[in-house]
Amino acid sequence: MIDSVICRQLGIQYPLFQGGMAWVADGALAAAVSNGGGLGIIGAGNAPADYVREQIAAARRLTDKPFGVNIMLLSPFADEVAQAAAQERVAVVTTGAGNPSKYMQLWKQAGCRVIPVVASTAMAKLMQRLGADAVIAEGCESGGHVGELTTMCLVPQICDVTDLPVIAAGGIAAGRGVAAAVMLGACGVQVGTRFLTAYECNIHRNYKDKVLKAGDRGTVVTGHRLGHPVRGLKTPFARRYTAAEYSQMPDEELEALGAGVLRIAVQEGDIDKGCFLAGQSAAMVNKEQPAADIIREMMEQAEPILKGAAQWVK
Ligand code: TUI
Numbered sequence: 605m606i607d608s609v610i611c612r613q614l615g616i617q618y619p620l621f622q623g624g625m626a627w628v629a630d631g632a633l634a635a636a637v638s639n640g641g642g643l644g645i646i647g648a649g650n651a652p653a654d655y656v657r658e659q660i661a662a663a664r665r666l667t668d669k670p671f672g673v674n675i676m677l678l679s680p681f682a683d684e685v686a687q688a689a690a691q692e693r694v695a696v697v698t699t700g701a702g703n704p705s706k707y708m709q710l711w712k713q714a715g716c717r718v719i720p721v722v723a724s725t726a727m728a729k730l731m732q733r734l735g736a737d738a739v740i741a742e743g744c745e746s747g748g749h750v751g752e753l754t755t756m757c758l759v760p761q762i763c764d765v766t767d768l769p770v771i772a773a774g775g776i777a778a779g780r781g782v783a784a785a786v787m788l789g790a791c792g793v794q795v796g797t798r799f800l801t802a803y804e805c806n807i808h809r810n811y812k813d814k815v816l817k818a819g820d821r822g823t824v825v826t827g828h829r830l831g832h833p834v835r836g837l838k839t840p841f842a843r844r845y846t847a848a849e850y851s852q853m854p855d856e857e858l859e860a861l862g863a864g865v866l867r868i869a870v871q872e873g874d875i876d877k878g879c880f881l882a883g884q885s886a887a888m889v890n891k892e893q894p895a896a897d898i899i900r901e902m903m904e905q906a907e908p909i910l911k912g913a914a915q916w917v918k
Pocket of ligand 1: 723
């Protein structure tokens, strides 16, 4: 696993990506992860291209290792951020929450490696046809925008329909999850929630405390009614939003209720008004560490499990 095809392809030491979390994954976090031997990824989220360029510049000041930018395809700024990623010739572009077909040629011509998140076998096949370098199969245990399938069911099915390297995501926050991903056919993992409590993660103290305290049933999916389901911690905001979804409230009012709430959680740490996105693995996150230690610890835990399993499975 350590010497994975994705490591050779990208020139990284460990096959571990840090999820490009909107408002959370800035240049400092991405650089810390890349310096730790993984692939750090800047999250563009709903931000304009100028913000993304600043974060790319910040990351370049902090590391000479490859890192990526995640383009959130529902963003009103997706077009300009897609152009900025190409102009900046970032090593890796990942995408989320949609179909990136129209940008593939732009990124490939700029020399970027393109690694889309896929939530279905149809999307994986399409991405292979359009020249993607790998795909990320993200199950609905993850935080933020979620598809329908679990990691356990999605990853093997994606592996069966593509020859591309498959990175597993969703619910992976420790070495056991890394080993399980390999068993399912993945050659690497993407980890988001565990990095919320990394030293280099610049989110509000209250956000980190909420993640550290989360239990096994500590997250909930909201947003089904408007077609963009997202997983986050069960907080007063999540409870109010769920009640509103099942009420007679018009769609426009519901949309307004969700505007800006992630930024309020990340920057202001407002326990009542903020939307604290996190995956189910928040329950397994119980300490704060440097990003490099998270990567090393997860890989060290996975190694003996994989060695033992190899003997056991034959
Ligand atoms: O994108 C994510 N996670 C995110 S994005 C985000 S910001 C946001 N803000 C408001 C509403 C929604 C999101 C927070 N977290 N993860 C990657 C991901 N992509 N998960 C699932 C998918 C996905 C879903 C459908 C990828 C492709 C897809 O294809 C749709 C199609 O056109 O067939």
